[in-house]
Amino acid sequence: MARAKVLAPVDTGRLRASIRLERRSVFGLRQRWTVGSDVEYAPMVNDGTRPHKIRPRTKKALRFKVGGKVVFARVVSHPGTRARPFLDRALRDVARSRGYSITQR
Template sequence: MAARAVRLDPSARRHVDAAIGRWMELLGSEILNDARQFVPVDTGRLKDSLDAEVHDKVLRVGSRDVNYCLYVEYGTAPHVITPRNKKALYWPGARHPVARVNHPGTRAQPFLRPALFQRRSA
């Protein structure tokens, strides 16, 4: 049996791309809503910075401008904190200025990955 040639309307790709874009916008909105539910809230700055965008069939969900977003998601290892602009560190409640602080690290508080891995229907 001979194979038949299939002809597609030249505008089909544009329609398919538009449908994929609409689906990704919807998916991004769902992931964003879940991330906003799961994010730990202290001041609310991280939660308010969460956003979703679709560009060229790539969906991105994350923080627009909060630089500690990944530290909350993945946690941090123990590390040393030293002053950048002064000779010592001081904060309200400290007994005296110190030259360095041994920070024990922070535990991970995942919210983006759990939002991404929620079971969804297409």
């Protein structure tokens, strides 16, 4: 959990503060734990997003500032975001430090 917090990108600090460690179950001598976040945008930060359209949910238009000017739009084409796999990297780092290796199927 500590490594994930160190690697989490910080804007407001909400994502980093939300990272938790939970004990899921015990199998024989092995324990199973989950590290993650309940912040709704955590998967989008870790995995990135594809290009997509943004539309207003409750109003007729979106309102935002561009270069100091207020702009209204009914639809905006978002270019997507680059993945910042801080949780994946934390898992690999901790596993490596303990002599384990991570394989994907």
